[in-house]
Amino acid sequence: MRKLFVLFSSALLAFSTANAQDHGLGQPYIPETDKAVLQKLDEWQDWKFGMIIHWGAYSQWGVVESWSICPEDEGWTQRNPYGIPYYDYVKKYEALSTTFNPTKFDPSKWAKAAKGAGMEYVVFTTKHHDGFCMWDTKQTDYSIAGPNSAFRNDPRKNVAKEVFSAFQKEGIHTGAYFSKPDWHSEYYWWSYFPPKDRHVNYDVNKYKDRWNNFRDFTYKQIEELMTTMGKIEILWLDGGWVRARKQDNKKENDITAAEIDTRPSKQNEDIDMAGITKMARSHQPGLIVVDRAVHGPFENYRTPEQQIPDKPLSYPWETCMTMANSWSYVPDDKYKSVNKLIHNLVDIVAKGGNYLLNVGPGPDGQLHEEAYTTMTAIGEWMKVNGDAIYGTRSVAPYKDGKVCFTRKKNGNVYAIYMLEEGEKLPAQVAFNGMKPAKGAKVTVLGAKEKISWKATATGTQLTIPAAVQQKAWQHAVAIQISAVE
Missing domain, CATH: 3.20.20.80 (Glycosidases)
Incomplete structure (x- = not known):
């Protein structure tokens, strides 16, 4: 049976x-x-x-x-x-x-x-x-x-x-x-x-x-x-x-x-x-x-x-x-x-x-x-x-392409880049609908290097240093932005 x-x-x-x-x-x-x-x-x-x-x-x-x-x-x-x-x-x-x-x-x-x-x-x-x-x-x-x-x-x-x-x-x-x-x-x-x-x-x-x-x-x-x-x-x-x-x-x-x-x-x-x-x-x-x-x-x-x-x-x-x-x-x-x-x-x-x-x-x-x-x-x-992830709330635009956003109560925002299986972190990550504030510090969780960025007509473009790209990232990469406009 x-x-x-x-x-x-x-x-x-x-x-x-x-x-x-x-x-x-x-x-x-x-x-x-x-x-x-x-x-x-x-x-x-x-x-x-x-x-x-x-x-x-x-x-x-x-x-x-x-x-x-x-x-x-x-x-x-x-x-x-x-x-x-x-x-x-x-x-x-x-x-x-x-x-x-x-x-x-x-x-x-x-x-x-x-x-x-x-x-x-x-x-x-x-x-x-x-x-x-x-x-x-x-x-x-x-x-x-x-x-x-x-x-x-x-x-x-x-x-x-x-x-x-x-x-x-x-x-x-x-x-x-x-x-x-x-x-x-x-x-x-x-x-x-x-x-x-x-x-x-x-x-x-x-x-x-x-x-x-x-x-x-x-x-x-x-x-x-x-x-x-x-x-x-x-x-x-x-x-x-x-x-x-x-x-x-x-x-x-x-x-x-x-x-x-x-x-x-x-x-x-x-x-x-x-x-x-x-x-x-x-x-x-x-x-x-x-x-x-x-x-x-x-x-x-x-x-x-x-x-x-x-x-x-x-x-x-x-x-x-x-x-x-x-x-x-x-x-x-x-x-x-x-x-x-x-x-x-x-x-x-x-x-x-x-x-x-x-x-x-x-x-x-x-x-x-x-x-x-x-x-x-x-x-x-x-x-x-x-x-x-923990202690965060939603923040517009929530998601743009392969990037999802979360925010802390202290104002920190995270742009989380979703990696496909076997994908490497690209040299540039761009997203629409959100811009770091003037003087904001941008870093990747798990890395010490600062990330340079520039505003675009509709959002932001991040440039990822080679040393950060070469790390063995899996699944998703969280990019911390200390303040946004």
Whole structure:
């Protein structure tokens, strides 16, 4: 059975990758008013680079996380072998919770690799849509620490706590991914009715007590995370179709974007986000709440998925993207080149965003070796060029050809020249839309020599000394300008 799933995983990951989501980037943004949260958001915008980790019992099969048990006919929900009866498949899928035994789990190795790569924060999947919990929750037995789990007697069984502790020890800020829908819970997918799609499968008005039980269940699980995991700075909520809806008078902001939810619901799947947020911030003051794709006061920043916006956005945002092709573990997954990842980072930061890069540990608890070599290479670049990334904001014209721009709060501006694979730094670098101020000092990060420049009709032309050109530059070169006009 496992071999069949591994063979089918490439098709699933292709479908999953294609399911990129823009999360309503053009919808009105409602600014936060809590001063502590605003301060934390400003700090978060300085971090720039983070890691998201998708990991669960599904990693044993190397299939897309959760979605194969969703009874929708989408590319990323297909089951293998094709045509297997739905309930037979779900039974096998849920049995994975009894065999998931990541004996080589070592979050300190992940954390050290993230630190070495220059990542400033981590978001860990405490629970995905399938409902399997990666911490020692008291609300359900369906968890990595539950009585039927193969890992239940391991001292590391409280996996999320172990992950957060390891990253906090490295000085990395921590955030909890939590799925609002729970396809294992009797309070969401009630076994009395068959599930029809990703939504709750019963009438929440007719069965109000059941829905209230789900609201209480969700509240208590999030409270566990806010009170037992140390300092949590981001609550990253997924499953935007679970949301309050006006049933008879839908407004644009009440409707989940089509890219998120191809089967919009008329049900009011209200879990009381105001109450959850108030509780969470009582335990974690200044907590950033990211109710993904639900445009309103609990969407402190937006999360375009697997894509980079064409231009800067007027509110805080973060591109979440896979380092390889799949969000969760796939054997022999194909990783993006370091050059591509660094170019993505520069492009995102130049447009004012953060870059949240995903890795998927395997069933034994280890990352692909290529994940480590990739992070090491990114870290080598960041050690030289990090000043052009961290603590910066966007500055017009943001990008001109192969040059991206960032600015520091002290007025320094960086023109970051993107190198193609094997390309040498040219003798001249020209860009439009920006000119150094009179007397400005221009240097290349990682080199001592001054760079001469002259104004052109539309911008600036830099002349790069031969000694600087001959250095072994890779990926991108950050040119610091002490002041601009």
